[in-house]
Amino acid sequence: MRASVPITVSGLKTACSQCNLVELCLPFGMSDSELSRLDELVGARRKVKRQQNLYRAGDPFEAIYAIRAGSFKTDVLLEDGRDQVTGFQMTGEILGLDGISTETHSCNAIALEDSEVCVIPYAKLEELSHEVEGLQHQFHKVMSREIVRDHGVMMLLGSMRAEERLAAFLLNMSQRFTARGFSAAEFHLRMTREEIGSYLGLKLETVSRAFSRFQEEGLIAVQQKHIRLLDTAGLRKLIQHQTAGSGR
Amino acid sequence: MRASVPITVSGLKTACSQCNLVELCLPFGMSDSELSRLDELVGARRKVKRQQNLYRAGDPFEAIYAIRAGSFKTDVLLEDGRDQVTGFQMTGEILGLDGISTETHSCNAIALEDSEVCVIPYAKLEELSHEVEGLQHQFHKVMSREIVRDHGVMMLLGSMRAEERLAAFLLNMSQRFTARGFSAAEFHLRMTREEIGSYLGLKLETVSRAFSRFQEEGLIAVQQKHIRLLDTAGLRKLIQHQTAGSGR
DNA sequence: CATGGCCGTTGATCCACGTCAACCAAAAAT
DNA sequence: ATTTTTGGTTGACGTGGATCAACGGCCATG
Numbered sequence: 001m002r003a004s005v006p007i008t009v010s011g012l013k014t015a016c017s018q019c020n021l022v023e024l025c026l027p028f029g030m031s032d033s034e035l036s037r038l039d040e041l042v043g044a045r046r047k048v049k050r051q052q053n054l055y056r057a058g059d060p061f062e063a064i065y066a067i068r069a070g071s072f073k074t075d076v077l078l079e080d081g082r083d084q085v086t087g088f089q090m091t092g093e094i095l096g097l098d099g100i101s102t103e104t105h106s107c108n109a110i111a112l113e114d115s116e117v118c119v120i121p122y123a124k125l126e127e128l129s130h131e132v133e134g135l136q137h138q139f140h141k142v143m144s145r146e147i148v149r150d151h152g153v154m155m156l157l158g159s160m161r162a163e164e165r166l167a168a169f170l171l172n173m174s175q176r177f178t179a180r181g182f183s184a185a186e187f188h189l190r191m192t193r194e195e196i197g198s199y200l201g202l203k204l205e206t207v208s209r210a211f212s213r214f215q216e217e218g219l220i221a222v223q224q225k226h227i228r229l230l231d232t233a234g235l236r237k238l239i240q241h242q243t244a245g246s247g248r
Numbered sequence: 249m250r251a252s253v254p255i256t257v258s259g260l261k262t263a264c265s266q267c268n269l270v271e272l273c274l275p276f277g278m279s280d281s282e283l284s285r286l287d288e289l290v291g292a293r294r295k296v297k298r299q300q301n302l303y304r305a306g307d308p309f310e311a312i313y314a315i316r317a318g319s320f321k322t323d324v325l326l327e328d329g330r331d332q333v334t335g336f337q338m339t340g341e342i343l344g345l346d347g348i349s350t351e352t353h354s355c356n357a358i359a360l361e362d363s364e365v366c367v368i369p370y371a372k373l374e375e376l377s378h379e380v381e382g383l384q385h386q387f388h389k390v391m392s393r394e395i396v397r398d399h400g401v402m403m404l405l406g407s408m409r410a411e412e413r414l415a416a417f418l419l420n421m422s423q424r425f426t427a428r429g430f431s432a433a434e435f436h437l438r439m440t441r442e443e444i445g446s447y448l449g450l451k452l453e454t455v456s457r458a459f460s461r462f463q464e465e466g467l468i469a470v471q472q473k474h475i476r477l478l479d480t481a482g483l484r485k486l487i488q489h490q491t492a493g494s495g496r
Numbered sequence: 497c498a499t500g501g502c503c504g505t506t507g508a509t510c511c512a513c514g515t516c517a518a519c520c521a522a523a524a525a526t
Numbered sequence: 527a528t529t530t531t532t533g534g535t536t537g538a539c540g541t542g543g544a545t546c547a548a549c550g551g552c553c554a555t556g
Binding site for chain 1: 348349355388389
Binding site: 410454 | 515
């Protein structure tokens, strides 16, 4: 069945059922018949070049986006110019959920490399959710996962030290690369030290120093944006009992 | 019509349509006919005494909760004992959304005072969402609002200084009290300095000192947990251009 | 293959907040 | 009413990470 469908431009256009990202994306866990209905959902694809915005804070909310290729960052900015990266997103992850509440996007989504997204018109999603059993549930799970992730970041920002934050970040990246079939131990970061710092609530110099320290200690090998994890157990230990031995 | 309905125990039991919190809670924006259907939704009420858990991290997820009276905090804990308050919730706000993603709660919800919640069985919510037009949309908005709120906290934790964080916290509390018909300028905090500190990523001593400083500067009047805001414009200014004048 | 603009690294210094400790007020327990 | 406990304030001091500054290696562009 599957092999008999030739890969054509129109075939590529919107088929969730043909997409190799199903297991990471919105359609996860849905039945074949449900999946085929999903193909109606994705309106179009949209390419976003490196450094370009997928959407901006203040833009009217119309659709959510599934990342088909590439990666993004989201950030919020204060009037005084300060900004904070609120997340990095990889293939299969969903962007734009922040817009539902006020019908206006509340953050900026910027491509870290040339990327492509599937546009999922929100009105159509709500409509189809009424009919397709699994879709509603899956969508709720995606939103809930985002909330849980954010709580994790709050924990990191509120109660971890610089090196712990970076270790947690690296382990998280590794785990997400693994889920996408890439090496768990060796990967290429698409973001700058400054962006990592912003996400982790640190200055870029502190991030750089922490990388160097990890390298000295044999935990990782760093070469610019190329990272090799040499001792993941060591990184994990670093997070857990930084305060160990002091009895508090 | 409304006056003719006697307030009985059974009448009190589950009626969203009779509840004075509709405008803050899940039913917001729904039509009268939709509202009446919602009354099927709320299974029961549950009282939670001060310091008791509504649910714990690891508990199986079965329902979300709308706060009818009182207030809560949610927190996450790391294996090494560190914990982080991820939010404070007031009447009309929804608790438990974190549980949807893994079908297990990922944080603890603890009452800050003797409280009462409406139990909303999640399976029933999903079911009813298929039928009641506005419910699904409103639920999505509630989840999205939580995501936006979390981004705000990340901004606060990642790029604000101690006094800015506390000012933002006080203004946020004020705004939420106002929405509930209480004074914007004078209120009683239900949480300790330590809990505020945990939420803001600060130690309790730092919170206490910031309170004292605000008082010295005539921005607020503090008497233990009782707070009076004397200069909200001043507090707002404090957040915006802390860095002003330095040209960066 | 040269040149200019990022991006990352590293060092020296500073300061905001954490830590440690003493003390006091309020509330709870007896 | 008295003791105990819990929560809050304040001071002295230490430190992790910010700030300021210099430099070096990439990568893009002509």
